[in-house]
Amino acid sequence: MTVNLEDLAKDLKNIVGEEHAFSNLVERTTYAEAIMPFDVEEADLPDIVVHPANTQEISKVLQYANKHEIPVTIFGSGTSNMLGSKPKHRGITLSTERLNFIQIDEDSQWFECGVGAKTGDVIRELGKLGYFLPIQTQIGSSIGGAVSINTTGHLTDNIFGRPVNNVLGLEIVLPTGEIIQTGSKSLRRAVGWDLTRIFVGAEGVLGVITKVRMVLRPMPEIVDVVGFFKTAEQIGHAMALMYKKKVPLPLDGEFTAEKGCEWGFKKYGVDAPKGAAMFIARCMGRTAEEASKNARELVELLTSAGAIESYVLDDNEIREKLWAVREKGISRGRDLGLSGFVPIEVNPPLPRLSEAMTELKHISEGRKDLIGETESFLYGHVGADSLHCVFWWPHDWSNEKAKQLVMELWDLENKLQLKYEGVAGDWGQIPYRLPFYRERYGETSYEIIKKMKQLFDPNNILNRGNVEGEI
Secondary structure, three states: OOOOHHHHHHHHHHHHOHHHEEOOHHHHHHOOOOOOOOOOOHHHOOOEEEOOOOHHHHHHHHHHHHHHOOOEEEEOOOOOOOOOOOOOOOOEEEEOOOOOOEEEEOOOOEEEEEOOOEHHHHHHHHHHOOEEOOOEOOOOOEHHHHHHHOOOEOOOHHHHOOHHHHEEEEEEEOOOOOEEEEEOOOOOOOOOOOOHHHHOOOOOOOOEEEEEEEEOEEOOEEEEEEEEEOOHHHHHHHHHHHHHOOOOOOOEEEEEOHHHHHHHHHHOOOOOOOOOEEEEEEEEEOOHHHHHHHHHHHHHHHHHOOOOEEEEOOOHHHHHHHHHHHHOHHHHHHHOOEEEEEEEEEOOOHHHHHHHHHHHHOOOOOOOOHHHHOEEEEEEEHHHOEEEEEEEEEOOOOHHHHHHHHHHHHHHHHHHHHHOOOOOOOOOOOOOOHHHHHHHHOHHHHHHHHHHHHHHOOOOOEOOOOOOOOO
């Protein structure tokens, strides 16, 4: 960095306005925190946090940073599990929160939004006009974050695809400050070279996406289904059968293994088979009749696959309780008096889904490392072939002990993904999954990423340290 901190603050305030640039400790700490169960440290803090209002201000900030070789870390909503928005080299943290406009063009059949727009806000605005957002991440997450890592959240990939299948075009500021447009305003996507497909999923290391244009999807009719099984492994077999039998795929298919169900059924007063694991799904159709038909077909499949009980969820109260068992299961640790928690992800091929479930159900048992001192339970987006295991530990653990455990869990996830030929399906690849990426796809693939980064960002200012795997 070729400028002192006093001049840095003065110059950035001239770009974004004094009321949108902060160097106080509270703001710097807030925008350095990640969803991790340990405290942020002084070395993790940026020197200054800026909140640009638009693409032009972002362009000026990046031109300035590139000229003075100042690291710039992009901060969306702060909901990432990957530590991608945690500064590794101080410098500037650039928040995209003010880029939150939403514009729906029904005549063109697409909508545009700023990358700071929250998923929940976009879902609500689209819903008013009868449209559906094919990104179902948590409502407080940003559209820019989802597009940057190419994630849909819980949705079944085979229905709407990933963001890359729904994004028509982007506006991007390159690390050097140039502004480019990609893609199309037509529903016909560009063939051949389309830079949209390079920036979607690039995890914010090649440029700052400022505007997203996505195709409009009609809101489907939804009918929910539940199935109770003796074991989670039977749910895995049922999912493989669902695809093989060509049953209309649900919008999403979620599950909670036996341990989480035992807690959830009791907490929410659910009358369900004792000791069961639960599969719950949202079946969809163009009409209510079609959704109901698809739901009945899924019930038949679950029953044939060995469900103790399976039925369409017509009762709203029961439906809400059963979804709470799945969606709020992560709070189980708090009920046990535990505080810190971290989830991991494993995405095995369908034929190995049940095998992976068996290992994950018992993953913390009989171990002599820190993982053996945790309480774990299994859940996930099984309709999308995605398993999660969350690990809880006591509130009195030190910062260093919690960090050591997180390192052990990331190493465990790496080994499990390699063992089961998995992928990073929900949260992206960098920085903490870089060891997995390099082993899974090879050093040549990693070198390609580094060379692309160097091409777009010759001074390596943008999210510096992420491609290098620094955490």
